[in-house]
Amino acid sequence: MALNIKLIAIIGTGPAGIASLYEFLHTNADGTSTVGGARSADPAFTKVVAFEQKDKAGGIWAPSFDEADYPLPPQDLLDTNQYNNPDVIHPAEPVPENLERATASQPFVKHASDATSKELQWSRSGVYSDLFTNIPNRFTRFSYNKLDEKLLDTSRLIYPFMTNTELTNSIRHMIETENLNEHIRTSTRVENVQKKGGKWEITARKTSNDGLTEEWYTEEFDAVVVSNGHYTVPSIPCFPGLAEFNAQRPGVLSHSKSFRSAEEYRDKKILFVGGSISTINLVQYAYPLAKSVYLSRRGKQRLFPWINRAADSEGIVSKTTIERFIPETNEILFTDGTKESGFDLVVFATGYHFHYPFLKEYLKINDPSNRSSVSGLYYNTFAIDDPTLGAVGVTISTLKFHTIETSAAALAGVWSNAKQLPAREEQEKWVQDQKEAKGGSIDFHYYTHEQVRAGFVDPVHKFAAVGRASPLEVDGEHLNDFEVGFKTLERLFYGLKNGEITPKDTLLRA
Ligand SMILES: Cc1cc2nc3c(=O)[nH]c(=O)nc-3n(C[C@H](O)[C@H](O)[C@H](O)COP(=O)(O)OP(=O)(O)OC[C@H]3O[C@@H](n4cnc5c(N)ncnc54)[C@H](O)[C@@H]3O)c2cc1C
Ligand SMILES: NC(=O)c1ccc[n+]([C@@H]2O[C@H](COP(=O)([O-])OP(=O)(O)OC[C@H]3O[C@@H](n4cnc5c(N)ncnc54)[C@H](OP(=O)(O)O)[C@@H]3O)[C@@H](O)[C@H]2O)c1
Numbered sequence: 134m135a136l137n138i139k140l141i142a143i144i145g146t147g148p149a150g151i152a153s154l155y156e157f158l159h160t161n162a163d164g165t166s167t168v169g170g171a172r173s174a175d176p177a178f179t180k181v182v183a184f185e186q187k188d189k190a191g192g193i194w195a196p197s198f199d200e201a202d203y204p205l206p207p208q209d210l211l212d213t214n215q216y217n218n219p220d221v222i223h224p225a226e227p228v229p230e231n232l233e234r235a236t237a238s239q240p241f242v243k244h245a246s247d248a249t250s251k252e253l254q255w256s257r258s259g260v261y262s263d264l265f266t267n268i269p270n271r272f273t274r275f276s277y278n279k280l281d282e283k284l285l286d287t288s289r290l291i292y293p294f295m296t297n298t299e300l301t302n303s304i305r306h307m308i309e310t311e312n313l314n315e316h317i318r319t320s321t322r323v324e325n326v327q328k329k330g331g332k333w334e335i336t337a338r339k340t341s342n343d344g345l346t347e348e349w350y351t352e353e354f355d356a357v358v359v360s361n362g363h364y365t366v367p368s369i370p371c372f373p374g375l376a377e378f379n380a381q382r383p384g385v386l387s388h389s390k391s392f393r394s395a396e397e398y399r400d401k402k403i404l405f406v407g408g409s410i411s412t413i414n415l416v417q418y419a420y421p422l423a424k425s426v427y428l429s430r431r432g433k434q435r436l437f438p439w440i441n442r443a444a445d446s447e448g449i450v451s452k453t454t455i456e457r458f459i460p461e462t463n464e465i466l467f468t469d470g471t472k473e474s475g476f477d478l479v480v481f482a483t484g485y486h487f488h489y490p491f492l493k494e495y496l497k498i499n500d501p502s503n504r505s506s507v508s509g510l511y512y513n514t515f516a517i518d519d520p521t522l523g524a525v526g527v528t529i530s531t532l533k534f535h536t537i538e539t540s541a542a543a544l545a546g547v548w549s550n551a552k553q554l555p556a557r558e559e560q561e562k563w564v565q566d567q568k569e570a571k572g573g574s575i576d577f578h579y580y581t582h583e584q585v586r587a588g589f590v591d592p593v594h595k596f597a598a599v600g601r602a603s604p605l606e607v608d609g610e611h612l613n614d615f616e617v618g619f620k621t622l623e624r625l626f627y628g629l630k631n632g633e634i635t636p637k638d639t640l641l642r643a
Contacts, residue, residue, distance in 0.1 A: 138521060138548040142335050142354040143183040144323045144491070146313075147192015148304065149360035149526030149537045150183050152275055154313055156541040157181045157548075164551030166601035168542070169277040172311075177549035182352075183313075184337055186256050186322035190308055192362055194301045196258035203252050204387030205369065211376035216369055219488040219501050223253055223366045226324045226490075228336050232351050237318075237337075240348035245340060254322070255366045259390040260297050263418070263636035267410065267622055268531055269293040269614035272582075273300060275538045276604040278307060290634070290642035293614050293621065298640075323491050324349075326357055328519065333357045336491075356521040356548055358541075359489060359496065363526070365390075366486040368503040370406075374458035381460040389415060389482035395636055398423045402475060404465065406455065407482035408434050413443050415482060417629040418636055420448065427452055427473065436581065439623040446630070487527070495522055504574040511560035512593050513578055514540040520547065520554055528589060530580045531615060536589055538604040543596035551598040582615045 141157055143150045159167040160177045167173050189195045205211065206222040215221040226246065235241040266273050270284040270293050281303065284295055308314060318339070325336035332353040339348040367388040369375075379386050389411040395418035403423050405412050408430035420426050429452040434440040445451065452473070456466040464474040484503025489496050495516050497508045507527055509517055516522035523544040528536040546552040554560065571577050580588050586605050594603045603609075628634040634642075 135550050136356075136520065136548060138355040139178055140180045140354045141178050141182070141356045141358065141548070142323075142326075142333065142352070143181065143358045143360055144326070145192065145359075145361040146183045146185040146190035146317050147360065147362050147526070148194070148275075148534060149362065149541070150185070150192070150358070151190065151304065151308060151313060152534075152537050153358045153360055153523075153525050153541040153544065154181060154183050154316055155275075155307070155311055156538075156545045158311075158313075158316070160545040160549050160551075160598050162549070164546070164549045164599050166542075166545070166598035168598075168601055177545070180354075181316050182354075183317045184321045184323045184335070185317055185319045186254065188320050188342075190314070190317050190319065191301060191304050193258040193260050193364060194297070194304050196260040196297065196301070198262040198393065200257055201391040201393050202255055202257040202259070202367075202388075204384075204391040205379060207252060208376070208380055211379055214371055214376060216376075217371045217502060219366050219368075219486040219498070220490070223255055223486075223488055223490055226250065226322075226338065228325050229349055232336060232349055235350040237350050237352060240339070240350040242346055242348050245345055245347050255390075259364060259392075261393050262297070263395070263640065264297040264414075265291045265625075265639050266294045266297065266300055267618070268533065269611075269618045270295050271608055271611050271614055272532050273534055274303060275307075275534055276602070276606070276608050277538075278303070291621070291625065291639050293618055296640050326359075326492050328494075329353075333521070356523065356544075358523045358525055358544065359492065360525040361489065363487045364485045366488045367481070368484045368486050368501075369481050370483055370502065372455050372458055374460060378458035378460040382463065385476065386479050387481070389480055390485075392480070395419065395422055398478070400424050401477035403427065403478045403480060404429060404452070404473070404476045405480050405482055407484070408432070408444055409440065409482065409484065410437075411482035411484075413440050413626060415480060416443070416449065417626045420630040421632040424477075425450065427476070429453065429455055429467065437619065439619055439626075443623065443626045443630075446627070495519065496524065499573055506573055506575050506577045508564075511554070511563055512540075512543070512589065514543055514593060515547070515554060515560070517557060517560045517564070523548075527578055528580065529575065529578045530585050530589070531582045532580075532585050532590075535604040535608065536580070536585065539590050539593045539597075542598070542601050542604070543593045546597040546599075546601065549598055552596045554596070582612050586612075 161173045162177045321339040398419040399422045404427040406429045427450040431454045453467045453469040456468045464472045513527040525540045
């Protein structure tokens with residue numbers, strides 16, 4: 134059945150939203166693609182609007198180094214012991230009544246929401262000023278954007294990676310040269326998405342520059358892209374005694390997202406909880422400065438052997454998982470029966486939640502935690518219940534940017550009627566096969582750099598507009614960059630941990 138899609142809303146303008154916007158603007162009404170060249174002169178889609186809750190586009194790569202997100206949810210929510218539920222710590226904002234006649238040009242205006250509501254938006258980026266990327270440069274861009282020659286210089290200390298500022302600048306460059314800002318509504322958060330009478334109704338809330346007033350309105354679209362990211366709402370596992378510990382000893386517990394500078398760790402006794410990328414990243418900065426570094430892990434990192442070697446390296450005290458916090462004695466009891474007291478800092482590097490508070494139907498989150506998954510999507514991209522709802526950025530891979538590009542291109546292909554989706558039964562069978570092969574946790578969405586071409590890029594690219602090159606057509610020849618990258622990350626870890634290089638060196642000698 135042919136679709137009639139002219140008006141598209143995009144929720145979020147991180148790399149996934151930006152790639153979607155670019156793709157739609159480069160798709161012709163006849164189902165051909167102009168990606169890599171000029172914008173379509175006869176576009177398939179007549180209005181494309183990207184909503185962004187922050188005051189600038191770029192997603193986590195539009196960071197604000199001075200302002201960190203809150204270290205933990207507020208105490209009253211910790212006291213519920215439901216703080217690992219994203220609906221509790223990142224609730225849907227109540228929508229004012231009678232918005233029927235409120236439009237973008239004539240919105241309903243009210244005083245801004247209270248401070249607690251702002252605290253629960255989790256909209257600040259987890260990127261800090263010393264961060265360098267951990268995916269090779271060729272794969273931290275979209276295939277149609279030229280790779281900066283400078284980033285191929287093997288003499289750079291962090292080759293094949295780049296500093297966060299270099300990545301921020303490249304995304305900003307794409308937004309500016311492609312004039313994407315004319316389609317982006319900043320400081321505008323999507324609060325509700327609902328299908329009404331065959332159209333999608335978006336309820337948006339624009340906050341004024343001084344933060345004092347809010348403009349609410351609704352607007353209709355034919356199709357919606359959900360691209361709100363999944364590294365923003367922190368996942369903090371529930372432990373007995375955690376809420377009471379935090380009440381008695383405020384400032385000790387925090388999530389890794391609020392980290393800003395290694396100086397926070399100087400002379401501190403620190404427990405890191407978690408055993409993945411954020412953990413190892415922070416340990417490499419903490420170790421040379423801290424009094425002592427402890428690591429509580431619940432198993433091996435499944436994908437990157439070098440992370441397990443780093444976590445077990447000399448001087449780091451290894452602990453099992455936490456059994457309970459004992460605020461009265463300032464102790465933590467671990468599941469092996471050992472106790473440790475007097476931590477100055479406990480950092481939960483325990484990952485993030487998928488979460489869609491604006492969407493009551495369609496995409497369901499299974500078992501909220503850092504291991505949750507999203508159900509209802511064919512190839513993590515097309516909502517099975519409604520082909521006019523898409524998701525970009527749900528696939529998890531070391532090739533995040535190329536999987537984002539692949540999903541965006543497939544949505545443009547299907548929504549311009551260049552290609553058709555298979556029958557619902559076939560889509561559901563893909564979900565079932567995938568579940569049997571990978572299980573129902575976050576692994577459902579995961580592809581290594583060895584699996585991603587055959588498992589995701591090639592089958593999804595079949596839905597792209599006519600003439601649209603595969604994202605891996607050229608870059609696919611360079612997957613070996615990942616092996617080089619893993620070795621570099623391990624070398625930089627020991628260089629930083631042993632104090633042979635400083636975090637500033639990773640930026641200045643880049
Ligand atoms: C600390 C850290 C380091 C990372 N390093 C790398 C790396 O080196 N290389 C790599 O490839 N990947 C890295 N990643 C993964 C990262 O998620 C991707 O690089 C990329 O940012 C994903 O893009 P996205 O658009 O899906 O999400 P995001 O970048 O999170 O963007 C989502 C956007 O949606 C907006 N938004 C959310 N909800 C709403 C709403 N309701 N209304 C309006 N706007 C909304 C947000 O404000 C944000 O701007 C890292 C992640 C983290 C947390
Ligand atoms: N550019 C960079 O250098 C950089 C830096 C930081 C982060 N990142 C990116 O950010 C994303 C998120 O990474 P992340 O490390 O923050 O999250 P993550 O990969 O989800 O890791 C969370 C870790 O916490 C562990 N954990 C969860 N609950 C636990 C519990 N109760 N007790 C002990 N451990 C527990 C998990 O164990 P299980 O594995 O058992 O679930 C996992 O090891 C990734 O894409 C990463 O690449 C990049």
